[in-house]
Amino acid sequence: MSTNTNNSNKKRNPENSNKEILIQVNNISKTFTSNWGKVQALRNLTFSCHRGEFVTIVGPSGCGKTTLLRIIAGLERQTTGEVLFKGSQVLGPGHDRAIVFQEPRLFPWLTVEQNIAFGIRDSRSKQEVESLTDKSLALVGLKDFRQAYPHELSGGMAQRVAIGRALAFEPAALLLDEPFSSLDVSTRARLQGELLELWHKTGKTIILVTHNIAEALVLSQKIIIMSPAPGSVKEVLAIDLPYPREQNSPAFQERKEYIHKNIGAKH
């Protein structure tokens, strides 16, 4: 079923078809073994993501979208299927991918700049670490807070540090797991804008997981709609609206309703 929708979508999405495929998810399934027995979290997921593309994975909570992202990040192993990054199999975490978690997960004993340098301080030269850290600090707008400790930051700032830490790692792809879900509405909107700006500036490939349909529509070029129990790809939707997206426009509303209906259908 999922392969069908995927095929039909490829026809609908011609502008990316000549671009290089960066991430290819092939027929992924994941089964967890819990105390109550085996639970299938993901079933036969297939989709791809082009270099420089902004993709969101949308679905109700519990549909396995976080698990999917963690498999792409290499933090978890799929039961069957494969994830290809630039054509080679993902077997674990890599220098080409960086994940931002739902919580900032900053190290409380490190300052903002030390947190940002966390992923690179052991593998790069001192000058490189400095320049990458500076660059990241500028990108996430925290130059004035470089000496601050995480407990001195607001939730939005902390998540910006987490994004900065991922950027300093210089990955080809940024993987974001509901990064704004714990923030208040206005902070969330601001960070969404900043993320878009960052994407335009850096040209990174971004995969973002969210349960917020409006967020997916504001941000992404491609939306992967998942259905739960077990998680599978319901539809892959190309969003060709120009940026910045006007949330009140009929085109935006029309797509929002469409996705709503589509997600709710199996509820």
Added chain:
Amino acid sequence: MVKKIDYTIVLKGVAFPLLLILVWEITARLGYLNALFLPAPSKIGYAFVQMVADGSWAVNLLASMKRLAYGFLITVCLAVPLGIVVGRARSFQHWISPTLSFLQQIPPIAWIPIFILALGIYEAPKIAVIIYAAFFPVFLNTVQGVNSVDPKLVEVGRAYMLSSLRMIQRVYIPSAGMSIFVGLRLGLSNCWRALVMAEMITRTTGIGAQIWEGRDLMQPDRIFVAVFTIGVVGLIIDIILKRMEHRFMPWKKKYPEDKR
């Protein structure tokens, strides 16, 4: 970094012992106290000046401090790495934790005769007692610290491809740092107390030996000088460690339950 000192609290803390000493001095002078075991504070003060002048105070204190330093350093070098290793290998903990709980019940002083039989009466048994006294708090707090490292932070380390050695250095040790530090503080005060006992039993040099010497020579004023020295040194060590804690762990302010 270091919190502002509230002087009224300091004043109260100092005023109380001063008051006690005053009452003690007055009652001693009025002849209510037996000078054989409770000499007047002024007499103790005089003995202190004498002991500083003849060098015996500094010699004994230095002897004790040297042992303390050696013993404590050896303990830290043993207990912290061991605690990190054991803290990460959870199944190993099931093997050893009953044994450790058993050993923990035995006060260091109970081992002193065995240590003396095995190691003689000079430095070795004293250092052995210190190591024994400090090992458990340092080791157990390190294990606990490593155990309670946030797995979410470990995962960040994994996502950024830290090697296992770097993971220990960058995630485990700083995470467990506070707990390790608590262990060090407990361990050091345990060390100090155990050392005094060991010195009293082996009776060679050191503050503990000085106490016993005071008894042998019927010099209660000298005993009090030694006893007070133990208290004051212990207090100073603890203050220094607390300061270090604030200095090395400025993020500690984050934890609201710590209101010292």
